[in-house]
Amino acid sequence: MLAWDVYNYDSTAAKGQYLAPAALFDRTYAVNQAENLPHSVAEPGSHIATGDDGTRHGAWLDQMTAYLNGHGTLWALNFDLDWSTGDYRLRDPASRAAWTAFCA
Numbered sequence: 001m002l003a004w005d006v007y008n009y010d011s012t013a014a015k016g017q018y019l020a021p022a023a024l025f026d027r028t029y030a031v032n033q034a035e036n037l038p039h040s041v042a043e044p045g046s047h048i049a050t051g052d053d054g055t056r057h058g059a060w061l062d063q064m065t066a067y068l069n070g071h072g073t074l075w076a077l078n079f080d081l082d083w084s085t086g087d088y089r090l091r092d093p094a095s096r097a098a099w100t101a102f103c104a
Contacts, residue, residue: 010047040073058097
């Protein structure tokens with residue numbers, strides 16, 4: 001198995017953006033397929049993008065987890081840390097609801 005750390009980078013979130021799941025994960029899937037190994041994501045994450053109250057972050061989490069489920073990812077853990085460049089913890093209602101739905 002190969003498991004990946006994949007982030008919506010700080011510079012992207014600072015611009016108020018969340019990258020599409022395909023932009024984040026297509027290359028990781030390609031590597032896993034080339035190696036004939038299962039796919040997992042050890043640390044997906046993004047802090048809240050500039051100008052977002054968490055609603056768009058929750059929608060991004062829904063899109064990301066749907067993409068992972070649709071591509072046969074075995075497991076994913078959320079990167080949950082108040083880092084020096086941004087708070088990656090799921091502290092707003094929309095983000096918590098999205099991750100809880102994925103884990104259910």
